[in-house]
Amino acid sequence: MSDQTEPPYSYAEVGATAHEFPPGYHHFRLRRHIGSGRTLFESAATQILTYRMQQGTGIFRHASTPVAAPGTNLTVRLGLGPLGITAPCRIVYVVDEPDRRGFAYGTLPGHPEIGEELFAVEYDPADDSVHGVVAAFSRPGTWYARLGGPVVELIQHHFAKKYIDTIRPTESSITASD
Numbered sequence: 001m002s003d004q005t006e007p008p009y010s011y012a013e014v015g016a017t018a019h020e021f022p023p024g025y026h027h028f029r030l031r032r033h034i035g036s037g038r039t040l041f042e043s044a045a046t047q048i049l050t051y052r053m054q055q056g057t058g059i060f061r062h063a064s065t066p067v068a069a070p071g072t073n074l075t076v077r078l079g080l081g082p083l084g085i086t087a088p089c090r091i092v093y094v095v096d097e098p099d100r101r102g103f104a105y106g107t108l109p110g111h112p113e114i115g116e117e118l119f120a121v122e123y124d125p126a127d128d129s130v131h132g133v134v135a136a137f138s139r140p141g142t143w144y145a146r147l148g149g150p151v152v153e154l155i156q157h158h159f160a161k162k163y164i165d166t167i168r169p170t171e172s173s174i175t176a177s178d
Contacts, residue, residue: 006073006090009106010114010141015092017104017118017135025115025137025155030160031122034168035131039125041130046099049094053119053134053163061086068094068103078112087111092176099123102133107141113152114141119163132164 012041013022021027023065036045047053049068054076088108095102095118102120107113115138117140122131136156140146148155 006071007088007108009092010109010115011107013137014106015104016137017116018093018095020136021137024035025139026156027137028153028156028160029133029135030157030164031131031133032161032164032168033129034121034164035130036128037099037130038123038128040169041099041101041121043169044121044130044132046165048102048119048121054109055166059149073108074105085112087177088114092116095120099125107138112140112142112145113138115139121167132167134160134163136160 016022021173025052034040044055050066051063051068051074054074061075061077063072065072068091070091070093074089074091076087076089078087088110090108092106096103100120101124102118103117104118106116115136117136117138120133120135122133123129124131138156140148140152145152
């Protein structure tokens with residue numbers, strides 16, 4: 001057993017992306033159609049649970065487990081070149097439902113934002129559709145995040161689209177699997 005204690009989350013509402021988002025934060029949710037079929041859903045779920053969304057956007061640095069699990073510590077790098085900063089997070093929960101999979105991570109001390117973000121894929125058996133989902137509640141946790149204000153929110157929206165694009169099949173992958 002380790003003598004090291006994990007740092008606490010930097011916010012009180014741990015797990016709130018699974019329910020109603022708390023007041024006092026910027027709320028964000030993006031749900032985009034990425035294709036259809038159970039096979040795509042399973043593939044996208046595997047990609048999400050192995051951090052493909054973060055890797056595909058170039059921000060992923062390290063995770064303490066190869067597959068998302070509650071308690072996994074991970075770091076992402078935000079910013080450009082020498083202006084980038086390492087932002088620590090910890091996985092709060094994993095979603096493992098028949099038609100919905102993914103995980104949420106929460107910010108730790110040292111992250112420029114305070115809050116939680118969910119990365120998921122949803123399958124609708126009624127019409128065979130598959131949707132990527134990114135949802136978050138956040139607020140600035142540092143002076144420079146506060147200074148960035150609306151620009152930080154625009155960046156969050158931009159990255160949410162990129163996250164979902166990383167699990168969207170490309171024309172070449174569709175052709176290769178036919």
